[in-house]
Amino acid sequence: MTWVAYRKDGHEHVGIVDGDRYVPLKGIRRIDAATGSAELRQAEPDPDGAVHAVDVELLPPSWAPEKVFCVGLNYDEHIRETGRDLPTYPVLFPKYASSLIAADRPIPVPAESSQVDYEAEVAVVIGKAGRRIPRERAMEHVLGYTVANDVTMRDYQYKTHQWLQGKAWDGATPIGPFLVPHEEVDLPACRIRTVVDGVTVQDSELSVLIFDVPTLIATISEFTALAPGDIILTGTPGGVGFRRDPQLFLTPGSTVTVEVDGIGRIESPVIAE
Incomplete structure (x- = not known):
């Protein structure tokens, strides 16, 4: 089963992916604090409402999302390329709902x-x-996994020692396109990669995460409550453009693909805002 969120004729839906069609779930308009794992898994599909x-x-x-x-x-290779020491506690920062865009939107x-x-x-959704949440119970709180591109304005990120202004740019973080139940994914056995204009620039196993998903959930939920619909972006591997020689940045006309x-x-075309 794979879930998808979409809008049709001004109405939001959450549905199941069925080939090139989306089959809406009855009574489910979005994944949020009131609609999480239990509601999605119990909802009945509506075949009569299927759309292409x-x-x-x-x-x-x-x-x-609320948060x-x-x-x-969170990857050793990325830490080495930044010249920093290995962290003993996750480096955390926020984005906002306004940062997110659908996976088929241009950057x-x-x-x-x-x-x-x-x-x-x-x-992680x-x-x-x-x-x-205890680490050993953390996966009970996970609905599923999706893909994100944490597009970062480096010149803004490094204006101060806080990263917010470079990370939370409105409408610049593609996420999606689908949400896969966590039980259907053996995350440590998967790879993650980025391709820019046909050249692979990031490629890593997910088994090398320094702080795995249960650890992140336990750590975050210690200081704030997590709610259905909240999202955790788990970090990026080495190969980011800022650390390459020569540096590589996204410019209008480029295409960047992120795959897990x-x-x-x-797959995102890059355009001038």
């Missing part, structure tokens, strides 16, 4: 930034609320 994918507006799988958490420095390059970078990431085995693929 080309006839709808794709949405991020969770398009109105979006991002993890920096807009703002006039203010000349260092727009890519970051392939696995995103929470399906069950919790606070102070067993989860999905985002």
